Amino acid sequence: MAIPFGTEQLSIYYGHFQAVKQISLTFPESSVTALIGPSGCGKSTFLRSLNRMNDEIAGSRTEGHIWMDGNDLNEPGTDVIKLRQKIGMVWQKPNPFHKSIYNNIAFGPRYRGTKSKKALDEIVEKSLRRAALWDEVKDRLHDSALALSGGQQQRLCIARALSVDPQILLLDEPASALDPVSTGKVEELISELKQELRIVIVTHNMQQAARISDYTAYFYLGSLVEHGDTEHIFTNPDNRLTQEYIMGRFG
Numbered sequence: 001m002a003i004p005f006g007t008e009q010l011s012i013y014y015g016h017f018q019a020v021k022q023i024s025l026t027f028p029e030s031s032v033t034a035l036i037g038p039s040g041c042g043k044s045t046f047l048r049s050l051n052r053m054n055d056e057i058a059g060s061r062t063e064g065h066i067w068m069d070g071n072d073l074n075e076p077g078t079d080v081i082k083l084r085q086k087i088g089m090v091w092q093k094p095n096p097f098h099k100s101i102y103n104n105i106a107f108g109p110r111y112r113g114t115k116s117k118k119a120l121d122e123i124v125e126k127s128l129r130r131a132a133l134w135d136e137v138k139d140r141l142h143d144s145a146l147a148l149s150g151g152q153q154q155r156l157c158i159a160r161a162l163s164v165d166p167q168i169l170l171l172d173e174p175a176s177a178l179d180p181v182s183t184g185k186v187e188e189l190i191s192e193l194k195q196e197l198r199i200v201i202v203t204h205n206m207q208q209a210a211r212i213s214d215y216t217a218y219f220y221l222g223s224l225v226e227h228g229d230t231e232h233i234f235t236n237p238d239n240r241l242t243q244e245y246i247m248g249r250f251g
Contacts, residue, residue: 151182
């Protein structure tokens, strides 16, 4: 049976060092999967591999399969530009372009060939609404995105990713640099977006993983130790390593 979206025996190397070891993991639709584990355990490397961002790192090599709708995204002929439109990514620190709020959102659609101002206006508004930011910025769309607060900038980056209608959203510790109020807004946004997207999030915040994810995968030393329903992972994990990490005994 074809895997709608997931990995099969995925390994990632940096030179001779194996950072990720034969991971097979499936991501259900309309859900949030949290990747947890100590620093350096391979979870961010694994996340970046899902839309081939590791290709940009010199010396990296990926083996195994990344399946999406029956296609292996790890095949050499994959169009990574189109792939990254389908699988959007938001990084740990907000990274808005040095452009206006409007032009941050319109950048992707323009690159894809949308030229009509009316169409771009509609995409900008829709994307900002989906990111729960429209009401805060609708009267300042032509101001610099850098004038926004950190939390607003991160939601802008999410809106920018949404502007090309991705099917999947990858989030690499999206709230780690934010204050508690902004973190709460990002978490609310993730809970809303999962109704229409698959979301995969790396987080060091155990409470956050427990609050917003449907499934949790625990990584340790490049291996997938345990994966399952978040409630089960947090209340009755099968593996002793998972239990010790969640209880704060290491990591």
